[in-house]
Amino acid sequence: MADYYETLGVEKSATDEQIKRAYKKLARQHHPDLNPGDPAAEKRFKDVAAAYEVLSDRERRARYDRFGTDTPNVGDPFGGGLGDIFEAFFGSGNGFGDHGQQRAAQRRGEDIEAHIDLDLTDVVFGGERDVDVRTAVRCEPCDGSGAQAGTSPTTCSECGGSGQVRRVRQSVLGQMVTASPCRDCGGAGERIENVCDECGGLGRTIQQRTYKVEVPVGVDDGTTLRLGGRGAVGMRGGAHGDLFVHVRVRPHPLFQRDGDDLVHGLYVPFTQVALGAEVEYQTLDGVETLVIPRGTESGTTFTFRNRGVPHVRGRGRGDLRVEIVVDVPDDLDEEQESLLRQFAEARGEAVAEPPHGLFSRIKSAFS
Ligand SMILES: [Zn+2]
Ligand SMILES: [Zn+2]
Numbered sequence: 411m412a413d414y415y416e417t418l419g420v421e422k423s424a425t426d427e428q429i430k431r432a433y434k435k436l437a438r439q440h441h442p443d444l445n446p447g448d449p450a451a452e453k454r455f456k457d458v459a460a461a462y463e464v465l466s467d468r469e470r471r472a473r474y475d476r477f478g479t480d481t482p483n484v485g486d487p488f489g490g491g492l493g494d495i496f497e498a499f500f501g502s503g504n505g506f507g508d509h510g511q512q513r514a515a516q517r518r519g520e521d522i523e524a525h526i527d528l529d530l531t532d533v534v535f536g537g538e539r540d541v542d543v544r545t546a547v548r549c550e551p552c553d554g555s556g557a558q559a560g561t562s563p564t565t566c567s568e569c570g571g572s573g574q575v576r577r578v579r580q581s582v583l584g585q586m587v588t589a590s591p592c593r594d595c596g597g598a599g600e601r602i603e604n605v606c607d608e609c610g611g612l613g614r615t616i617q618q619r620t621y622k623v624e625v626p627v628g629v630d631d632g633t634t635l636r637l638g639g640r641g642a643v644g645m646r647g648g649a650h651g652d653l654f655v656h657v658r659v660r661p662h663p664l665f666q667r668d669g670d671d672l673v674h675g676l677y678v679p680f681t682q683v684a685l686g687a688e689v690e691y692q693t694l695d696g697v698e699t700l701v702i703p704r705g706t707e708s709g710t711t712f713t714f715r716n717r718g719v720p721h722v723r724g725r726g727r728g729d730l731r732v733e734i735v736v737d738v739p740d741d742l743d744e745e746q747e748s749l750l751r752q753f754a755e756a757r758g759e760a761v762a763e764p765p766h767g768l769f770s771r772i773k774s775a776f777s
Pocket of ligand 2: 499549550551552553554556557606607608609610611612613614
Protein backbone atom coordinates (compact mmCIF):
# COMPACT_ATOMS: atom_id res chain seq x y z
CA MET A 411 0.00 0.00 0.00
CA ALA A 412 1.28 3.41 -0.94
CA ASP A 413 2.18 5.85 1.79
CA TYR A 414 -0.48 8.55 1.58
CA TYR A 415 1.83 11.23 2.98
CA GLU A 416 4.46 10.36 0.42
CA THR A 417 1.87 10.39 -2.34
CA LEU A 418 0.90 13.94 -1.43
CA GLY A 419 4.51 14.93 -0.71
CA VAL A 420 3.80 16.22 2.78
CA GLU A 421 5.19 15.55 6.25
CA LYS A 422 3.38 13.29 8.67
CA SER A 423 2.87 16.36 10.81
CA ALA A 424 1.30 18.35 7.96
CA THR A 425 -1.64 20.53 8.83
CA ASP A 426 -5.00 20.16 7.15
CA GLU A 427 -4.24 23.30 5.22
CA GLN A 428 -0.93 21.94 3.92
CA ILE A 429 -2.57 18.68 2.89
CA LYS A 430 -5.30 20.52 1.07
CA ARG A 431 -2.80 22.70 -0.78
CA ALA A 432 -0.65 19.71 -1.77
CA TYR A 433 -3.68 17.86 -3.02
CA LYS A 434 -5.04 20.72 -5.09
CA LYS A 435 -1.67 21.25 -6.73
CA LEU A 436 -1.10 17.57 -7.54
CA ALA A 437 -4.66 16.93 -8.63
CA ARG A 438 -4.52 19.74 -11.16
CA GLN A 439 -1.08 18.65 -12.32
CA HIS A 440 -2.11 15.05 -12.99
CA HIS A 441 -5.69 15.54 -14.01
CA PRO A 442 -6.43 13.21 -16.96
CA ASP A 443 -8.00 16.02 -18.98
CA LEU A 444 -4.69 17.85 -18.91
CA ASN A 445 -2.75 14.67 -19.69
CA PRO A 446 -4.82 12.97 -22.36
CA GLY A 447 -3.74 9.45 -23.20
CA ASP A 448 -1.30 9.24 -20.32
CA PRO A 449 -2.26 6.30 -18.11
CA ALA A 450 0.58 7.07 -15.68
CA ALA A 451 -0.88 10.50 -15.00
CA GLU A 452 -4.32 9.05 -14.54
CA LYS A 453 -3.03 6.50 -12.07
CA ARG A 454 -1.14 9.15 -10.19
CA PHE A 455 -4.25 11.27 -10.14
CA LYS A 456 -6.24 8.45 -8.62
CA ASP A 457 -3.52 7.75 -6.06
CA VAL A 458 -3.49 11.39 -5.07
CA ALA A 459 -7.26 11.44 -4.76
CA ALA A 460 -7.25 8.25 -2.70
CA ALA A 461 -4.60 9.65 -0.37
CA TYR A 462 -6.46 12.90 0.05
CA GLU A 463 -9.71 11.13 0.74
CA VAL A 464 -8.17 9.55 3.80
CA LEU A 465 -5.90 12.32 5.04
CA SER A 466 -8.58 15.00 4.73
CA ASP A 467 -10.88 13.09 7.02
CA ARG A 468 -9.81 13.50 10.64
CA GLU A 469 -11.12 10.13 11.73
CA ARG A 470 -9.73 8.21 8.81
CA ARG A 471 -6.40 9.98 9.07
CA ALA A 472 -6.14 9.03 12.71
CA ARG A 473 -6.94 5.43 11.89
CA TYR A 474 -4.38 5.45 9.11
CA ASP A 475 -1.72 6.95 11.39
CA ARG A 476 -2.39 4.33 13.99
CA PHE A 477 -2.80 1.19 11.89
CA GLY A 478 -1.06 2.16 8.67
CA THR A 479 -4.20 1.34 6.81
CA ASP A 480 -7.62 2.69 6.25
CA THR A 481 -10.36 0.51 4.95
CA PRO A 482 -12.30 2.74 2.63
CA ASN A 483 -16.05 2.54 2.89
CA VAL A 484 -16.35 2.46 -0.87
CA GLY A 485 -15.93 -1.08 -2.14
CA ASP A 486 -13.86 -0.29 -5.20
CA PRO A 487 -12.61 3.24 -5.09
CA PHE A 488 -12.16 3.37 -8.85
CA GLY A 489 -15.35 1.59 -9.73
CA GLY A 490 -17.51 4.60 -9.11
CA GLY A 491 -16.78 6.34 -5.86
CA LEU A 492 -13.88 8.46 -6.98
CA GLY A 493 -15.53 9.24 -10.26
CA ASP A 494 -18.04 11.13 -8.23
CA ILE A 495 -15.37 12.97 -6.34
CA PHE A 496 -13.89 14.08 -9.65
CA GLU A 497 -17.29 15.23 -10.70
CA ALA A 498 -17.66 17.28 -7.56
CA PHE A 499 -14.25 18.82 -7.91
CA PHE A 500 -13.99 19.49 -11.60
CA GLY A 501 -17.58 19.76 -12.56
CA SER A 502 -19.38 17.55 -15.01
CA GLY A 503 -18.23 16.84 -18.54
CA ASN A 504 -14.82 15.71 -17.36
CA GLY A 505 -14.79 12.61 -19.48
CA PHE A 506 -15.19 10.18 -16.65
CA GLY A 507 -18.26 8.59 -18.06
CA ASP A 508 -21.81 8.54 -16.99
CA HIS A 509 -21.84 6.64 -13.76
CA GLY A 510 -25.28 5.60 -12.80
CA GLN A 511 -26.81 6.30 -16.18
CA GLN A 512 -26.84 2.67 -17.14
CA ARG A 513 -28.66 0.28 -14.91
CA ALA A 514 -26.05 -1.26 -12.65
CA ALA A 515 -27.15 -4.86 -13.18
CA GLN A 516 -26.85 -4.57 -16.95
CA ARG A 517 -23.13 -4.92 -17.27
CA ARG A 518 -21.47 -6.31 -20.34
CA GLY A 519 -20.72 -10.02 -20.14
CA GLU A 520 -17.24 -11.47 -19.88
CA ASP A 521 -14.92 -12.08 -22.80
CA ILE A 522 -14.20 -15.74 -23.36
CA GLU A 523 -11.34 -17.58 -25.01
CA ALA A 524 -10.99 -20.64 -27.18
CA HIS A 525 -8.44 -21.99 -29.60
CA ILE A 526 -8.40 -23.73 -32.95
CA ASP A 527 -5.76 -26.02 -34.42
CA LEU A 528 -5.17 -25.62 -38.13
CA ASP A 529 -3.14 -27.38 -40.77
CA LEU A 530 -1.17 -25.49 -43.36
CA THR A 531 -3.80 -26.38 -45.97
CA ASP A 532 -6.45 -24.62 -43.84
CA VAL A 533 -4.25 -21.54 -43.75
CA VAL A 534 -3.74 -21.60 -47.52
CA PHE A 535 -7.26 -22.45 -48.62
CA GLY A 536 -9.36 -21.20 -45.68
CA GLY A 537 -12.47 -22.87 -44.42
CA GLU A 538 -14.63 -23.09 -41.32
CA ARG A 539 -13.99 -24.48 -37.89
CA ASP A 540 -16.31 -25.27 -35.03
CA VAL A 541 -15.37 -23.85 -31.67
CA ASP A 542 -16.93 -25.34 -28.54
CA VAL A 543 -17.18 -23.11 -25.51
CA ARG A 544 -18.89 -23.10 -22.15
CA THR A 545 -20.40 -19.69 -21.84
CA ALA A 546 -23.17 -17.69 -20.23
CA VAL A 547 -26.27 -17.41 -22.41
CA ARG A 548 -29.53 -15.56 -21.89
CA CYS A 549 -31.85 -17.45 -19.60
CA GLU A 550 -34.83 -18.49 -21.71
CA PRO A 551 -37.66 -18.78 -19.17
CA CYS A 552 -37.14 -15.21 -17.94
CA ASP A 553 -35.70 -13.85 -21.18
CA GLY A 554 -32.72 -12.53 -19.27
CA SER A 555 -34.63 -10.44 -16.76
CA GLY A 556 -33.97 -12.70 -13.79
CA ALA A 557 -37.59 -12.42 -12.77
CA GLN A 558 -40.01 -15.31 -13.01
CA ALA A 559 -42.02 -15.43 -16.22
CA GLY A 560 -44.96 -13.07 -16.02
CA THR A 561 -43.26 -10.78 -13.52
CA SER A 562 -40.62 -8.17 -14.06
CA PRO A 563 -37.92 -6.54 -11.93
CA THR A 564 -38.72 -3.19 -10.44
CA THR A 565 -36.31 -0.29 -10.28
CA CYS A 566 -34.86 0.07 -6.81
CA SER A 567 -36.52 3.04 -5.19
CA GLU A 568 -33.63 3.59 -2.81
CA CYS A 569 -30.97 4.25 -5.46
CA GLY A 570 -33.16 4.96 -8.47
CA GLY A 571 -31.57 2.14 -10.45
CA SER A 572 -27.98 3.31 -10.25
CA GLY A 573 -27.00 0.68 -7.67
CA GLN A 574 -25.18 3.35 -5.69
CA VAL A 575 -26.16 5.61 -2.89
CA ARG A 576 -24.46 8.99 -2.88
CA ARG A 577 -23.71 11.03 0.11
CA VAL A 578 -22.99 14.71 -0.25
CA ARG A 579 -20.90 16.58 2.24
CA GLN A 580 -19.10 19.84 2.43
CA SER A 581 -15.34 19.77 2.20
CA VAL A 582 -12.41 22.03 1.48
CA LEU A 583 -13.01 21.52 -2.22
CA GLY A 584 -16.61 22.42 -2.01
CA GLN A 585 -19.27 19.82 -2.30
CA MET A 586 -17.88 16.29 -2.09
CA VAL A 587 -19.87 13.27 -3.13
CA THR A 588 -19.10 9.74 -2.11
CA ALA A 589 -20.93 6.68 -3.33
CA SER A 590 -21.38 3.26 -1.84
CA PRO A 591 -23.27 0.23 -3.11
CA CYS A 592 -26.97 0.42 -2.46
CA ARG A 593 -27.90 -1.86 0.43
CA ASP A 594 -31.46 -2.33 -0.67
CA CYS A 595 -30.65 -3.90 -4.01
CA GLY A 596 -27.08 -5.05 -3.37
CA GLY A 597 -25.83 -2.73 -6.09
CA ALA A 598 -27.96 -4.26 -8.83
CA GLY A 599 -30.13 -1.19 -9.25
CA GLU A 600 -33.30 -3.24 -9.37
CA ARG A 601 -35.21 -5.64 -7.22
CA ILE A 602 -36.77 -8.90 -8.17
CA GLU A 603 -39.72 -10.04 -6.10
CA ASN A 604 -40.10 -13.45 -7.78
CA VAL A 605 -36.75 -14.86 -8.78
CA CYS A 606 -36.56 -17.01 -11.91
CA ASP A 607 -36.08 -20.66 -10.92
CA GLU A 608 -33.88 -21.41 -13.88
CA CYS A 609 -31.17 -18.80 -13.37
CA GLY A 610 -31.68 -17.76 -9.75
CA GLY A 611 -32.14 -14.15 -10.81
CA LEU A 612 -28.95 -13.76 -12.85
CA GLY A 613 -30.78 -13.70 -16.15
CA ARG A 614 -28.25 -16.05 -17.67
CA THR A 615 -27.22 -19.67 -17.47
CA ILE A 616 -24.04 -21.54 -18.34
CA GLN A 617 -24.34 -23.62 -21.48
CA GLN A 618 -22.25 -25.40 -24.07
CA ARG A 619 -22.23 -23.54 -27.36
CA THR A 620 -20.66 -24.22 -30.72
CA TYR A 621 -19.69 -21.29 -32.88
CA LYS A 622 -18.49 -21.39 -36.45
CA VAL A 623 -15.23 -19.62 -37.07
CA GLU A 624 -14.22 -18.61 -40.56
CA VAL A 625 -10.51 -19.28 -41.00
CA PRO A 626 -8.93 -16.17 -42.50
CA VAL A 627 -6.65 -17.33 -45.31
CA GLY A 628 -3.01 -16.57 -44.63
CA VAL A 629 -3.49 -16.46 -40.85
CA ASP A 630 -0.31 -17.12 -38.91
CA ASP A 631 0.37 -19.33 -35.92
CA GLY A 632 -0.17 -17.38 -32.70
CA THR A 633 -2.78 -15.01 -34.13
CA THR A 634 -5.83 -14.20 -32.03
CA LEU A 635 -9.15 -13.67 -33.76
CA ARG A 636 -11.80 -11.54 -32.11
CA LEU A 637 -15.44 -12.41 -32.62
CA GLY A 638 -17.36 -9.44 -31.33
CA GLY A 639 -20.46 -10.22 -29.29
CA ARG A 640 -19.75 -13.96 -29.11
CA GLY A 641 -18.66 -13.88 -25.48
CA ALA A 642 -20.74 -14.36 -22.36
CA VAL A 643 -24.01 -12.48 -22.13
CA GLY A 644 -24.16 -9.93 -19.33
CA MET A 645 -26.32 -10.42 -16.29
CA ARG A 646 -29.97 -9.40 -16.56
CA GLY A 647 -29.97 -8.31 -20.15
CA GLY A 648 -26.42 -6.95 -20.30
CA ALA A 649 -24.57 -6.96 -23.58
CA HIS A 650 -22.39 -9.83 -24.78
CA GLY A 651 -18.64 -9.89 -24.29
CA ASP A 652 -16.35 -10.99 -27.10
CA LEU A 653 -14.93 -14.36 -28.06
CA PHE A 654 -11.19 -14.47 -28.59
CA VAL A 655 -9.98 -17.42 -30.63
CA HIS A 656 -6.28 -18.25 -30.49
CA VAL A 657 -4.96 -19.82 -33.66
CA ARG A 658 -2.41 -22.59 -33.59
CA VAL A 659 -0.99 -23.97 -36.83
CA ARG A 660 0.46 -27.46 -36.77
CA PRO A 661 3.90 -27.76 -38.33
CA HIS A 662 3.83 -29.21 -41.85
CA PRO A 663 6.07 -32.25 -42.41
CA LEU A 664 7.73 -30.69 -45.48
CA PHE A 665 7.02 -27.00 -45.78
CA GLN A 666 8.22 -24.30 -43.47
CA ARG A 667 6.69 -20.88 -43.49
CA ASP A 668 8.85 -17.85 -44.19
CA GLY A 669 6.53 -14.87 -44.24
CA ASP A 670 4.07 -15.79 -46.95
CA ASP A 671 6.59 -18.02 -48.71
CA LEU A 672 6.95 -21.70 -48.08
CA VAL A 673 10.38 -23.31 -48.03
CA HIS A 674 11.21 -26.95 -48.61
CA GLY A 675 14.60 -28.63 -48.50
CA LEU A 676 14.24 -31.35 -51.14
CA TYR A 677 16.65 -34.29 -51.14
CA VAL A 678 17.60 -35.15 -54.73
CA PRO A 679 19.82 -38.16 -55.65
CA PHE A 680 23.24 -37.08 -56.90
CA THR A 681 22.62 -38.85 -60.20
CA GLN A 682 19.63 -36.58 -60.86
CA VAL A 683 21.50 -33.37 -60.18
CA ALA A 684 24.45 -34.61 -62.24
CA LEU A 685 22.44 -35.83 -65.22
CA GLY A 686 19.34 -33.68 -64.92
CA ALA A 687 15.80 -34.90 -64.34
CA GLU A 688 12.14 -34.03 -64.43
CA VAL A 689 10.42 -35.16 -61.25
CA GLU A 690 6.86 -35.06 -60.01
CA TYR A 691 6.58 -32.64 -57.17
CA GLN A 692 3.63 -32.41 -54.78
CA THR A 693 2.75 -28.80 -53.96
CA LEU A 694 -0.23 -27.94 -51.75
CA ASP A 695 -2.17 -27.36 -54.96
CA GLY A 696 -1.40 -30.72 -56.55
CA VAL A 697 1.27 -32.55 -58.49
CA GLU A 698 3.50 -30.33 -60.61
CA THR A 699 6.70 -30.89 -62.58
CA LEU A 700 10.03 -29.87 -61.15
CA VAL A 701 12.75 -29.61 -63.76
CA ILE A 702 16.23 -30.21 -62.36
CA PRO A 703 18.79 -29.13 -64.95
CA ARG A 704 21.90 -31.15 -65.57
CA GLY A 705 24.70 -30.16 -63.18
CA THR A 706 22.51 -28.52 -60.52
CA GLU A 707 24.51 -27.49 -57.48
CA SER A 708 23.48 -28.37 -53.97
CA GLY A 709 21.70 -25.38 -52.45
CA THR A 710 20.12 -24.26 -55.71
CA THR A 711 16.57 -22.94 -55.20
CA PHE A 712 13.70 -23.46 -57.60
CA THR A 713 10.58 -21.39 -57.16
CA PHE A 714 6.95 -22.27 -57.76
CA ARG A 715 5.29 -18.88 -58.06
CA ASN A 716 2.03 -18.37 -56.14
CA ARG A 717 2.20 -21.72 -54.43
CA GLY A 718 2.84 -20.25 -50.98
CA VAL A 719 0.53 -18.72 -48.38
CA PRO A 720 -2.07 -16.13 -49.44
CA HIS A 721 -1.32 -12.57 -48.41
CA VAL A 722 -3.62 -11.63 -45.55
CA ARG A 723 -3.98 -8.13 -46.92
CA GLY A 724 -4.10 -7.73 -50.65
CA ARG A 725 -4.22 -10.27 -53.39
CA GLY A 726 -2.01 -13.10 -54.43
CA ARG A 727 0.09 -15.63 -52.63
CA GLY A 728 3.67 -16.07 -51.64
CA ASP A 729 5.95 -18.53 -53.43
CA LEU A 730 7.05 -22.06 -52.74
CA ARG A 731 10.84 -22.23 -52.72
CA VAL A 732 12.40 -25.65 -53.20
CA GLU A 733 15.99 -25.82 -52.10
CA ILE A 734 17.97 -28.70 -53.53
CA VAL A 735 19.90 -30.85 -51.10
CA VAL A 736 22.08 -33.44 -52.85
CA ASP A 737 21.31 -36.83 -51.41
CA VAL A 738 24.45 -38.94 -51.04
CA PRO A 739 23.67 -42.64 -50.78
CA ASP A 740 24.99 -44.49 -47.75
CA ASP A 741 23.38 -47.80 -48.54
CA LEU A 742 25.24 -48.95 -51.65
CA ASP A 743 24.98 -52.58 -52.50
CA GLU A 744 27.91 -54.48 -54.02
CA GLU A 745 27.08 -53.75 -57.61
CA GLN A 746 26.51 -50.05 -56.98
CA GLU A 747 29.73 -49.84 -54.97
CA SER A 748 31.81 -51.31 -57.75
CA LEU A 749 30.15 -49.14 -60.41
CA LEU A 750 30.89 -46.07 -58.36
CA ARG A 751 34.51 -47.14 -57.88
CA GLN A 752 34.84 -47.65 -61.61
CA PHE A 753 33.38 -44.19 -62.12
CA ALA A 754 35.86 -42.65 -59.69
CA GLU A 755 38.74 -44.45 -61.37
CA ALA A 756 37.63 -43.24 -64.81
CA ARG A 757 37.68 -39.67 -63.51
CA GLY A 758 40.95 -40.14 -61.71
CA GLU A 759 39.40 -39.30 -58.36
CA ALA A 760 41.12 -40.82 -55.36
CA VAL A 761 38.68 -42.52 -53.03
CA ALA A 762 39.12 -44.40 -49.76
CA GLU A 763 39.55 -48.13 -49.68
CA PRO A 764 36.33 -49.93 -48.78
CA PRO A 765 35.98 -50.96 -45.13
CA HIS A 766 37.56 -54.28 -44.21
CA GLY A 767 35.51 -57.26 -45.24
CA LEU A 768 33.68 -55.41 -47.95
CA PHE A 769 36.72 -55.23 -50.23
CA SER A 770 37.30 -58.96 -50.67
CA ARG A 771 33.70 -59.58 -51.57
CA ILE A 772 33.77 -56.84 -54.18
CA LYS A 773 37.02 -58.07 -55.59
CA SER A 774 35.73 -61.60 -55.87
CA ALA A 775 32.64 -60.34 -57.60
CA PHE A 776 34.80 -58.90 -60.36
CA SER A 777 37.42 -61.56 -60.64
ZN1 LIG B 1 -30.74 0.16 -4.93
ZN1 LIG C 1 -34.01 -16.86 -15.64
